[in-house]
Amino acid sequence: xxxxxxxxxxxxxxxxxxxxxxxxxxxxxxxxxxxxxxxxxxxxxxxxxxxxxxxxxxxxxxxxxxxxxxxxxxxxxxxxxxxxxxxxxxxxxxxxxxxxxxxxxxxxxxxxxxxxxxxxxxxxxxxxxxxxxxxxxxxxxxxxxxxxxxxxxxxxxxxxxxxxxxxxxxxxxxxxxxxx
Numbered sequence: 001x002x003x004x005x006x007x008x009x010x011x012x013x014x015x016x017x018x019x020x021x022x023x024x025x026x027x028x029x030x031x032x033x034x035x036x037x038x039x040x041x042x043x044x045x046x047x048x049x050x051x052x053x054x055x056x057x058x059x060x061x062x063x064x065x066x067x068x069x070x071x072x073x074x075x076x077x078x079x080x081x082x083x084x085x086x087x088x089x090x091x092x093x094x095x096x097x098x099x100x101x102x103x104x105x106x107x108x109x110x111x112x113x114x115x116x117x118x119x120x121x122x123x124x125x126x127x128x129x130x131x132x133x134x135x136x137x138x139x140x141x142x143x144x145x146x147x148x149x150x151x152x153x154x155x156x157x158x159x160x161x162x163x164x165x166x167x168x169x170x171x172x173x174x175x176x177x178x179x180x
Contacts (some may be wrong), residue, residue, distance in 0.1 A: 021142050031099050069170040070162035078158050086174050087166045091125035093174065094118075098129040107143050111150060118177060119156050125176055127163060134169040144171075151175065 007139040074083045085091060096113045099107045111128070118126050133141030151157050156178050 072161045074159040083159050085162045093127045094123040095126045100131050129168050129172040
């Protein structure tokens with residue numbers, strides 16, 4: 001038995017009275033008023049335009065570009081904004097240690113004493129000059145590599161990065177210490 005045969009004529013009559021006059025639609029396609037999205041990656045284009053504008057406007061900060069020679073470290077849980085300020089040299093350097101010409105063992109001891117003294121004296125931002133390695137046999141920055149490792153092992157060090165060119169560039173680091 002089909003469904004149409006189950007509907008009585010009285011039901012059809014009642015339905016038509018309730019609905020009222022009906023106009024037949026000649027097509028069943030939905031007309032789409034909404035324009036289709038562009039196939040161009042709009043966000044990518046906007047970001048590239050913004051980057052170009054910033055570079056041309058003078059707000060471009062060269063210290064924010066990593067060259068591969070620079071040191072950069074931040075402890076988990078520390079805001080990236082703090083590292084950005086450190087990289088821009090926005091913290092006042094309160095103490096400085098120069099490791100030029102030191103052997104690895106002497107430099108490690110000097111660093112340890114220096115960090116202990118700075119922590120006791122409540123210094124927040126310090127600079128260590130490690131050099132670029134031009135004086136070493138291999139012309140490689142031995143102390144720089146060691147310093148990168150040593151500083152990451154020290155609990156009092158929150159973050160560090162290579163200094164701005166005016167403060168020694170990749171031959172020095174700014175270090176942000178914990179507050180005691």
